[in-house]
Amino acid sequence: MNKPTFMLVDGMALLFRAFYATAVTGQFMVNSKGLPTNAVYGFVKHFFTAVSSFNPSHVAVCWDMGSKTFRTELYDGYKANRGEPPVELIPQFNLVKEMVDAFDVPSIGLEGFEADDCIGTIARQSSVDANVMILTGDQDILQLIDDHISVILLKKGYGNYLVHTRDTFFEEKGILPAQMIDLKALMGDPSDNYPGVKGIGEKTALKLLKEYENVAGIVANLDRLSNAHRLKIEQDLEMLHLSRQLAEIKCDVPIACTLDQAAYRVNREKVLEKFVDMEFKGLHKFLQSEKEYA
Structure with a gap:
């Protein structure tokens, strides 16, 4: 049916x-x-x-x-x-x-x-x-x-x-729809006015997500990133996690x-x-x- x-x-x-x-x-x-x-x-x-x-x-x-x-x-x-x-x-x-x-x-x-x-x-x-x-x-x-x-x-x-x-x-x-949340967490969103990680754009964010799947995977493998990428993420780690909270659509609203x-x-x-x-x-x-x- x-x-x-x-x-x-x-x-x-x-x-x-x-x-x-x-x-x-x-x-x-x-x-x-x-x-x-x-x-x-x-x-x-x-x-x-x-x-x-x-x-x-x-x-x-x-x-x-x-x-x-x-x-x-x-x-x-x-x-x-x-x-x-x-x-x-x-x-x-x-x-x-x-x-x-x-x-x-x-x-x-x-x-x-x-x-x-x-x-x-x-x-x-x-x-x-x-x-x-x-x-x-x-x-x-x-x-x-x-x-x-x-x-x-x-x-x-x-x-x-x-x-x-x-x-x-x-x-x-080149990523799954659910990874859009992590993409926005890394890149930020100018229209919604949150920065993500300064200095990381879409190209770098997509590359990292293809390698490490999500924000948690990237953070768990910071020692494997280039010095430049690791430094950017470490400096904005708190904002990265906050940006992910802002980016995720809630699917359990009452x-x-x-x-x-x-x-x-x-x-x-x-x-x-x-x-x-x-x-x-x-x-x-x-x-x-x-x-x-x-």
């Missing part, structure tokens, strides 16, 4: 991508209530295009729930390089969740954790009974790939994707989403009513091929 297909959507990735695609030209699509809706409109297009392309039987959307998480508790500098979201985007955080509710799709998030952690937890829970696809623009998620979890990376525009499985990831990087809760069936009338409420035009065509409630 074929397993169901569960698509987990990184809601923040779709929303931010949609916002910035139109914000550069100032097209915020303000409605008659004075609310900007460009990000929500683009989110809907991304959402329905992906659902149409991959035809999942089950869908859920995961969200960040504020900037304070266990990672900011571990490291003050975590994501400290990021400014406040644009004022035109702030009201759209609630609007987009209203839209997802109209799709009868679960919205999942938990204070203290990132959307990635919710995605990781549900992906692991669900991969026993379903083939899981994660829709995101964030390469950090690639660490979750296994035999039953693939990642769909959004590319520029609508309907352009790079799908990664264990095999394609290995072909590209949340759950059953397949029954995530069964994907669209009530067209309900969604069209929400389109009218949001004053969206031109999106009804996305509903023509959607599965309807029995």
Whole structure:
């Protein structure tokens, strides 16, 4: 019997991508209530295009729930390089969740954790009974790939994707998906604002991981490294271990989403009513091929 297909959507990735695609030209699509809706409109297009392309039987959307998480508790500098979201985007955080509710799709998030952690937890829970696809623009998620979890990376525009499985990831990087955690621990992550080991870039990090498997293996074999590499790691050993904690997506967050809760069936009338409420035009065509409630 074929397993169901569960698509987990990184809601923040779709929303931010949609916002910035139109914000550069100032097209915020303000409605008659004075609310900007460009990000929500683009989110809907991304959402329905992906659902149409991959035809999942089950869908859920995961969200960040504020900037304070266990990672900011571990490291003050975590994501400290990021400014406040644009004022035109702030009201759209609630609007987009209203839209997802109209799709009868679960919205999942938990204070203290990132959307990635919710995605990781549900992906692991669900991969026993379903083939899981994660829709995101964030390469950090690639660490979750296994035999039953693939990642769909959004590319520029609508309907352009790079799908990664264990095999394609290995072909590209020469390491296993789980080793992405150790790769980021060594390299750091400028976008998340943690340094890893100063002076070690991707090429050196990949070489070390191919030889010693992970951070623990590298540290256990410091005496076998070149003097330059050993010195860099010894000087930043504490940050190396901290960076690995920051890089690892938690897969044991206290949340759950059953397949029954995530069964994907669209009530067209309900969604069209929400389109009218949001004053969206031109999106009804996305509903023509959607599965309807029995």
